[in-house]
Amino acid sequence: MHTEIRKLLTVICEAQLEPRVIADLERLGAHGYTITDARGKGARGSRNAGWDRSANIRIEVVCEAATATAIAADLRKLYYENFAMILFMSDVEVLRAEKF
Amino acid sequence: MHTEIRKLLTVICEAQLEPRVIADLERLGAHGYTITDARGKGARGSRNAGWDRSANIRIEVVCEAATATAIAADLRKLYYENFAMILFMSDVEVLRAEKF
Amino acid sequence: MHTEIRKLLTVICEAQLEPRVIADLERLGAHGYTITDARGKGARGSRNAGWDRSANIRIEVVCEAATATAIAADLRKLYYENFAMILFMSDVEVLRAEKF
Amino acid sequence: MNTLDPVVLFFVLGVLAGLMRSDLRLPSAIYDFVTMLLLLAIGLKGGVELSRQPLVELAPQMLAVVAMGLLLPLLAYPVLHYLGRLQRADAASIAAHYGSVSVGTYAVVAAYLTSQSIPFEEYMPVFVVMLEVPAIVVGIVIARGWAAQHQWGHLAREIFLGKGVVLLTGGLLIGWIAGADGVLPIKALFFDLFKGILALFLLEMGLITVSQLGDLRRSGLFLVGFAVVFPMVAALIGGSLGWVLGLTEGGTVVLATLAASASYIAVPAAMRMAVPEANPSLSLAAALGVTFPFNILLGIPLYHAAVRLILPDGA
Amino acid sequence: MNTLDPVVLFFVLGVLAGLMRSDLRLPSAIYDFVTMLLLLAIGLKGGVELSRQPLVELAPQMLAVVAMGLLLPLLAYPVLHYLGRLQRADAASIAAHYGSVSVGTYAVVAAYLTSQSIPFEEYMPVFVVMLEVPAIVVGIVIARGWAAQHQWGHLAREIFLGKGVVLLTGGLLIGWIAGADGVLPIKALFFDLFKGILALFLLEMGLITVSQLGDLRRSGLFLVGFAVVFPMVAALIGGSLGWVLGLTEGGTVVLATLAASASYIAVPAAMRMAVPEANPSLSLAAALGVTFPFNILLGIPLYHAAVRLILPDGA
Amino acid sequence: MNTLDPVVLFFVLGVLAGLMRSDLRLPSAIYDFVTMLLLLAIGLKGGVELSRQPLVELAPQMLAVVAMGLLLPLLAYPVLHYLGRLQRADAASIAAHYGSVSVGTYAVVAAYLTSQSIPFEEYMPVFVVMLEVPAIVVGIVIARGWAAQHQWGHLAREIFLGKGVVLLTGGLLIGWIAGADGVLPIKALFFDLFKGILALFLLEMGLITVSQLGDLRRSGLFLVGFAVVFPMVAALIGGSLGWVLGLTEGGTVVLATLAASASYIAVPAAMRMAVPEANPSLSLAAALGVTFPFNILLGIPLYHAAVRLILPDGA
Ligand SMILES: Nc1ncnc2c1ncn2[C@@H]1O[C@H](COP(=O)(O)O)[C@@H](O)[C@H]1O
Ligand SMILES: Nc1ncnc2c1ncn2[C@@H]1O[C@H](COP(=O)(O)O)[C@@H](O)[C@H]1O
């Protein structure tokens, strides 16, 4: 079975940023994304209250390395200073590489 | 601490497929799986409505490379054409390798 | 964009262990963690009932390799015998490496 | 006047919030919960009425209604396939949606008549249940042909065991067995709260309607036209049937509305599995983006007015 | 007749839907919500009654009931360990489940008696609260021995601070402090909706019961037998105690049912942490897969009939 | 006496459970649901009252109240910035929280007055709606200066389309259009269950309050002092305004309490996006960790006593 290598970019940030980050992803050429609700703790303290005031989301994007780097750079520029956010990348094998 | 390498296969697909895909996984010899609810967007458009009509699930399977490839091939054959689904694989280090 | 390599440790275990495992993570020097609710199946059978009697959680920790190994060893010692738990590790590229 | 009915105002609120891109959303667990309560409540109501009269008396009416459920998709399909140039699977799937019924629309027409204190046959929920399934079968047969026969057993599960059908029929049976007195202890939750729960459901429906507009634009003008015109034709059929069956004015309006409504609970799930090559966003965009709002905002009062013309003596 | 009680019909619906492998399921947030409401409501009811009479009068009864809570697991353990050849930890854990009580079963017996308009001591919920914990302590001591002493502080948290116990006792205290008039404003949610909420709870319980059947098969025939026979023995003990305490017919039936019921809310969580080497699926399969359905479908009417024989004069 | 009000007892239960580190928690979907119901119910109540009288009569009062909403943050800011040495953004954000209102606190004061059968102007919810937004605008202007002008359009979305404001104003409009009779069908859910829903909300608020204590410790003593003292000053202003406007005793207490309360629904979301450099945990710790419990446990009775002194003749 033929597979190709792509980047899996994972972004974890406060839920309120969802619409903004999604807009950024699409602007920067991601062909898709997957979001799961999450809670957690980091430098900005625990994030798990209700009325989704301070819950987190976990966004995954599979894309080409260049796109991943561009997104990462952009998100860092826009949000790292003031918002709860981390991101990390790794290589993944995909089928239907043309999709990503 | 001794660790071994296994494949982590991640499948993201529409929630309604859950029973079918799980049956496939067990048929193809996965010893376990983990599911989280997700939403997202891809070639088939946004998937985030309620009455879980069009929500997604995110399935993770840790298994031997051969099994992962077999599952990936099978799922592609069965679902790619008509259903919202993507999958990707990567290597992971595990303890208790015999479990997977 | 400068990135560094860290370990992504993923722990999947029964939800009831959350407070204990989190305490362990902090004791062993993880600077943060992300938790998502999950369900699944493994050696100890299916885990998906309500009244979170037997649901799972999925914990992700990005940290230095040494910390990851220490946590993995510790969790195995403490929980593998009696609790539903698996864990796996992989390398990830991070920005702001100092955070992890 | 209809638009003053507060439950419908909640739908309007949902639409406006959606159009202004508010972050308002019912948590999906709550949307499930609210939908489950509606399905159970409607089933219970119908069952209680069934327990009041011998089933045989209703049998003929039920047969006629089922026949309508088989007829409607057969009417819709050619229009969609030949006129609309939609692929066989898509046309069949959409036809199934329009042949079946929308529980939410039923709840709104019931609320509409009650608020105008127009009586209607209390056993109408029985028809809702009866109309859920036949159109699905027709849709599958059109798409698959009898070739599908070998897997009917498997399909039956998708059709009859979807939670929508299970809750509706389950509620019906419980109401039937327990009877009017039997359900008294659970009345507070299922009957007294009904309108309020419906209001929350409609709030979310308004938001969902807006979320369908994107797909709708892609799906083309023909589908939009179909989603408005076909319901009116179907309402004419349903209304006439009600008249033939000698239903009250209220009952006739309900049957017309049921015929005009398009399912978005039981059918989508079943068709997705039975006819996967059909694009689900087409039928949902039409049913949720056009037909549902059209029916609850304009359709119902329209059908009511029409019935008034047919039955001038008001019964 | 019991099976006609609509709330029980919801349980049957859940079982059938589960057996037919429908995708019906209460969202887990809703199941939590529904369970919380039941626990709070039962606690509140009991507390209000407590506020009606000096605690001292109840003290002797409460002591006797706690004694029963300590006795039952001591009876169950040897049966499970020596007769059933279950390992010490497993036997101790199951014994704790059967020594404690099931809130859902209490709600059903209360509904059963009310629907038959048979009065019972309104302060029964106090006994429910009293019976939750003792069996857990006994179970832990059996499994751990007093060796566990050094970590009792830690265990107390698992035992008393599990949400089940907190909601039940919290409701009890609030009802006690607020009194009958004080709770009037919240009556609509906690008391009027009670039966409807219970119906939803039982619907999910039916689905859960079926989901346990797999584990049950693995757990062997002995456990199934135990899950039917022990409750009847326990009911006999509970009923006799009720008789000795001079409870009404209704109160005696309740106490018998409480004794016969097995916990699946407070105990599993506590035992999981206190005796982790015990296999939780064994106790849950027995309590949820066999004892709960047995009690609400057959047990309660049975215990009632038995009590009638003991108290022919009906009190 | 206040602390005997059962709804407040639920708050106490939540605090105790939180302090004892119980695993009790309302599922977040349920917390959202409960909050939505409160917001809609309060909006509906206010809207129904509006429909009873010409808006013009209320206009002057509404203007005065909005003025207060603009004044309070202007008072709070210098105290926080110069006295408390908090950074501009943080001080502005906290000021916005304290200039706005807490819906939960309003619900509690309304419950408090009702349980003491002290009448108050039924249209008070209108003031709740009026007070939500002005302070947000002031806070943003302080933090951003008019420089922010160019992005006001964008900010307006965050301010007016947050679900809190949408549900409150949406409910208000629906109640207004539907009127007293119009809302009757949905009364059971939104009005009859109100107190019970409020009880669940307060239970979770108790747990949240405790979860804020950690952040509170970090945020320093000054903020704690501010969170107690400023509300009392604000209450004085609100009470005096009520007196000037010639409100009833009850109405004056409500306005005082509104002034004293700090928002934790609409404002946090809006400020997070408009002034991201402000540390959200500071304002939440103060509003949820100190001011909310202070107001519902001590503040309300205190403000009531004070009002009694100002209006000895009880009106
Ligand atoms: N080392 C870590 N490993 C995993 N998740 C993390 C880590 N650090 C932070 N997070 C997640 O990222 C969110 C924001 O992080 P921060 O900006 O450091 O508060 C936290 O709430 C966690 O969910
Ligand atoms: N490039 C991507 N990165 C991450 N998730 C994706 C991507 N493309 C698709 N998905 C997920 O897979 C689901 C189905 O994809 P599709 O079949 O392309 O509609 C989407 O709803 C997303 O949740």
Ligand SMILES: Nc1ncnc2c1ncn2[C@@H]1O[C@H](COP(=O)(O)O)[C@@H](O)[C@H]1O
């Ligand atoms: N091979 C696997 N792949 C992915 N997840 C697994 C696997 N095995 C177990 N799990 C997850 O880990 C949990 C505990 O595993 P176990 O201890 O084997 O019962 C299961 O409930 C699954 O959610």
Ligand code: NA
């Ligand atoms: Na129809």
Ligand code: NA
């Ligand atoms: Na028992």
Ligand code: NA
């Ligand atoms: Na204020």
